Amino acid sequence: MRFGLVSGNINFAGSGRSIVIPLAKALNKAGHEVYLIDVSPGLSSHTTDSETSFHVFKVGPFSALLRQPWLVGKYFTKTKRLPWMTAYELNRVLHKLPIDVVYVFSNVHVLPVLLRAPLERAITVINLIGFGISPDRGGPENTFRFQSEIFSRPMWEIQACATEFEYKAYKRVYEELLLDPRKLQFMPHSYDDSLFFPDDGVVRDRxxxxxxxxxxxxxxxxxxxxxxxxxxxxxxxxxxxxxxxxxxxxxxxxxxxxxxxxxxxxxxxxxxxxxxxxxxxxxxxxxxxxxxxxxxxxxxxxxxxxxxxxxxxxxxxxxxxxxxxxxxxxxxxxxxxxxxxxxxxxxxxxxxxxxxxxxxxxxxxxxxSNTIVARNLVIACREAIAVRQKLRDLNWEGLYDDQPFVESMFQRERSHEST
The missing domain is CATH 3.40.50.2000 (Glycogen Phosphorylase B;)
Known part of the structure; x- marks a missing residue:
């Protein structure tokens, strides 16, 4: 299978170092093709990891401007347009990559992009942690804040909860919204089992x-x-x-x-x-x-x-x-x-x-361990792909025509603002 892992801080500490990279390494080691897609602010880049064969793409408003200078006067002058530009770039990259699964690691960088990006090309997994709606970040009222945006989107075949506590809290949301409980799964974050293992270490006096x-x-x-x-x-x-x-x-x-x-x-x-x-x-x-x-x-x-x-x-x-x-x-x-x-x-x-x-x-x-979590992710995604293929034929062909596509995205935002 071919995975696109989307995060806002792949090249930094936190979830980038400890969560996204280990999962990418485990998937790659198991023979799956992996594309890391960094949507944090910055210039466009495309590199290959030195130790493995997965690819790293960086997308965002600046990479949109480098390719589409006509956007400058029209949209770049307003800060609130930046998530739309990043969403546009994310979809452009995803539609050009031969991926079967988009796994989105939610965080403050990804949230505004994710709620605007029509990720419809491949099976999509959204990791709910990091949205600021975790139940221990303000109680149930905070959990339900984004329910209409997050839980009811049919394009997200799997919604992964990284903790058992979150799984139970979000399950109540599913029950209230009468959503398919099979979409909600407990899928914990993982560590790199090739690096973290026990040893006696150095004997010290202190x-x-x-x-x-x-x-x-x-x-x-x-x-x-x-x-x-x-x-x-x-x-x-x-x-x-x-x-x-x-x-x-x-x-x-x-x-x-x-x-x-x-x-x-x-x-x-x-x-x-x-x-x-x-x-x-x-x-x-x-x-x-x-x-x-x-x-x-x-x-x-x-x-x-x-x-x-x-x-x-x-x-x-x-x-x-x-x-x-x-x-x-x-x-x-x-x-x-x-x-x-x-x-x-x-x-x-x-x-x-x-x-x-x-x-x-x-x-x-x-x-x-990243080996175990990657294996379980592949199993879940294969099951989701089988369900989708039963519902409709997948069309993997065709790329978005850049300018009409981004124009349509901003047109939707203008319509929303007017209402």
């Missing part, structure tokens, strides 16, 4: 704790610093926050807080970006991962840590993380500093043996 997150307020790093201050009085420790720094003011506050708590020598921040291989090497030498975040939509850093055989300490009040509660190596505590300190002290005092690390990694691999 215990090492890692928090694999970007630096901004909702990650609640100040709580980690308070836990560190108390643990440092019990045992020598090094604490590493992997970065990158998203909020400079918050980072400055954290540095001041380290000075106040007297732990500046124990806490390190990676100010750049770790690639997946570097993060995996760091985790293999880690004794414990603390995760006091206020908000998570999936928690890929948790999965990657467990895949390296590292125990993880989680708060008990984030719904999306409940799917990890029963996994080996996961420890759940109240969101209280002393609770974190007590459990962390016990875990640091009783490190896992190698066979225990392997058991932790094996369990998470069976559910979240």
């Amino acid at each position: 215990k090492q704790i890692v928090y694999p997150v970007a630096v901004y307020p909702r990650k609640n790093i100040e709580m980690l610093l308070e836990v560190t201050a108390k643990l440092a009085n019990i045992t020598p420790i090094d604490v590493i926050i992997t970065g990158p720094i998203v909020d400079q003011n918050y980072f400055n506050y954290l540095q001041d807080r380290c000075i106040e708590l007297g732990i500046s020598q124990s806490v390190s921040f990676f100010k750049g970006r770790l690639n997946s291989g570097q993060l995996a090497d760091l985790l293999r030498g880690t004794d414990l991962v603390l995760f006091p975040s206020f908000q998570e939509t999936f928690g890929i850093g948790i999965v990657e840590s467990l895949a390296c055989g590292v125990p993880v300490l989680l708060p008990n009040d984030i719904p999306a993380l409940r799917q990890f509660n029963s996994l080996k190596g996961v420890h759940i505590v109240d969101r209280v500093v002393d609770s974190f300190v007590e459990v962390a002290r016990n875990l640091l005092g009783t490190p896992l043996f190698h066979n225990e690390k392997v058991a932790v990694a094996d369990e998470v691999r069976q559910q979240f």
Whole structure:
């Protein structure tokens, strides 16, 4: 099969590094052709990954302008037109590529494009996570906000929920809208199982704790610093926050807080970006991962840590993380500093043996490795293709004529604005 994976940050950290690329690698390794389509702002580019044979395309308003200068005076002067231009470019690229499946990883870059782009050429899978409608991002009223736009679109054959909590919440939406429940599937994000695996790592005199997150307020790093201050009085420790720094003011506050708590020598921040291989090497030498975040939509850093055989300490009040509660190596505590300190002290005092690390990694691999998730995705897509072929004949021929097509898209927007 031929897959087009669409995301807004393929070349960056977050979902690009940890989710889209691992899935692309697994699909490619299994013999499927893969096209990565980056719809984040920027100039047009087309490259081939150095380690695999999948292709990378970058589309957006700027690539539209490079090909269609006539758009400048007509549409580019209004910022709200940019999603339409990106939607136009996305459809143009998709119609020229010989793809069977479009898998859209939703995020802030993709949402306005996706709601305007008539993705009708191939089987379409939309990953609901990242829309800002996750149930732990404001409750059910936020979940239902986009229901008319997202759930009722017949072109999306599969709507994938990355967490069990989301699946249950969206299932209620399906029931209310009387939609086909077969379209809604639990399809978790995955990690690269060729990079994240257990090892004994380097033996150190000091215990090492890692928090694999970007630096901004909702990650609640100040709580980690308070836990560190108390643990440092019990045992020598090094604490590493992997970065990158998203909020400079918050980072400055954290540095001041380290000075106040007297732990500046124990806490390190990676100010750049770790690639997946570097993060995996760091985790293999880690004794414990603390995760006091206020908000998570999936928690890929948790999965990657467990895949390296590292125990993880989680708060008990984030719904999306409940799917990890029963996994080996996961420890759940109240969101209280002393609770974190007590459990962390016990875990640091009783490190896992190698066979225990392997058991932790094996369990998470069976559910979240990119090999397993890619296999399940292919099965789901083949079933969806069979259903579609029964409903109508697929027409894979024909390309959009550029100018009339984009004119028709903007005409629809003007009609919508007038009403």
